[in-house]
């Protein structure tokens with residue numbers, strides 16, 4: 001098992017990563033003095049509940065915790081104000097109070113939703129992240145929690161840091177293959193923006209990671225969380241450095257926005273976006289290897305590297321220009337100066353971006 005700390009003064013918290021953590025959940029709760037006088041609420045989704053909910057409930061109850069649960073339908077649509085309202089009702093009926101904790105058992109959807117329940121219930125109560133997807137190495141660290149509005153994703157939210165993150169790598173074995181690859185895409189991103197050695201390791205260990213080899217997963221998730229934790233510690237509320245985490249996301253978000261049918265997963269969209277941003281980096285005068293290596297690592301992980309033909313370039317450009325990352329009319333892009341070295345670049349010509357997008361098409 002590996003451990004690291006997200007260093008945020010009085011809001012600092014540990015992340016534990018390893019095989020079999022779910023079997024010892026209550027030990028971690030006791031170790032970190034999670035209150036056992038008030039009831040806890042576990043929030044999860046209906047794919048995860050049949051697999052892992054009972055284990056968590058039994059472990060906590062045997063240790064003397066009072067536990068209630070709320071199971072949402074799997075999928076992005078559960079990140080909504082109406083679901084938040086229903087959960088709040090159940091929490092009140094179950095007697096949750098200011099000293100209660102919310103436990104998020106699941107992927108990024110559950111983590112974001114449960115985190116926002118915790119941030120808003122009685123103006124904020126503690127919460128614990130138990131991530132069960134690879135992508136959730138990203139979403140469970142950093143304290144950004146939110147629900148969606150029909151007009152915009154993640155627009156109703158807060159910064160609310162968890163008490164701890166308990167990452168059991170054995171839960172990842174039940175993930176659908178497409179979700180595994182999409183989660184690995186964010187992990188690869190963390191290497192590319194921050195750590196050339198980890199980026200190289202990712203190039204060399206695709207086979208092991210895709211096979212969910214336990215030691216490799218632990219190592220990779222540890223490094224991914226470490227990079228995310230470091231960036232968040234430097235810039236908790238996204239005033240500067242945190243924007244480098246958006247590498248691949250400018251084009252990626254636009255692709256997600258316009259791919260209504262045959263929807264791309266987030267990790268797939270940003271894989272294409274990273275290839276585009278790498279190409280842009282080379283256009284701006286940085287080494288050719290940035291593009292070569294970004295493209296080759298995506299290929300090794302079976303991630304898409306080209307924009308599907310049915311997506312319209314005008315619509316992609318339109319979606320990009322409306323993105324909140326384009327501040328004050330300026331085009332802001334995270335590019336790489338080299339592998340492991342990200343940089344925020346302003347004022348890039350729209351024509352150049354359009355050329356890159358056109359060249360990314362199948």
Ligand code: NAD
Pocket residue numbers: 045046047048051074075076079106107108109110112132133134135136138139140141142143144145154171172173174175176179266
């Ligand atoms: P998800 O939570 O929808 O999980 C993906 C799918 O896998 C779901 O169908 C889920 O039921 C299923 N699943 C989860 N764990 C499983 C397991 N162990 N075995 C079998 N099936 C399992 O999606 P995600 O990719 O984890 O997260 C995406 C969400 O994360 C988005 O809403 C995004 O906005 C959010 N996000 C937040 C942050 C942040 O900083 N807060 C960062 C990145 C992404």
Ligand code: MG
Pocket residue numbers: 138186249266270
């Ligand atoms: Mg992302």
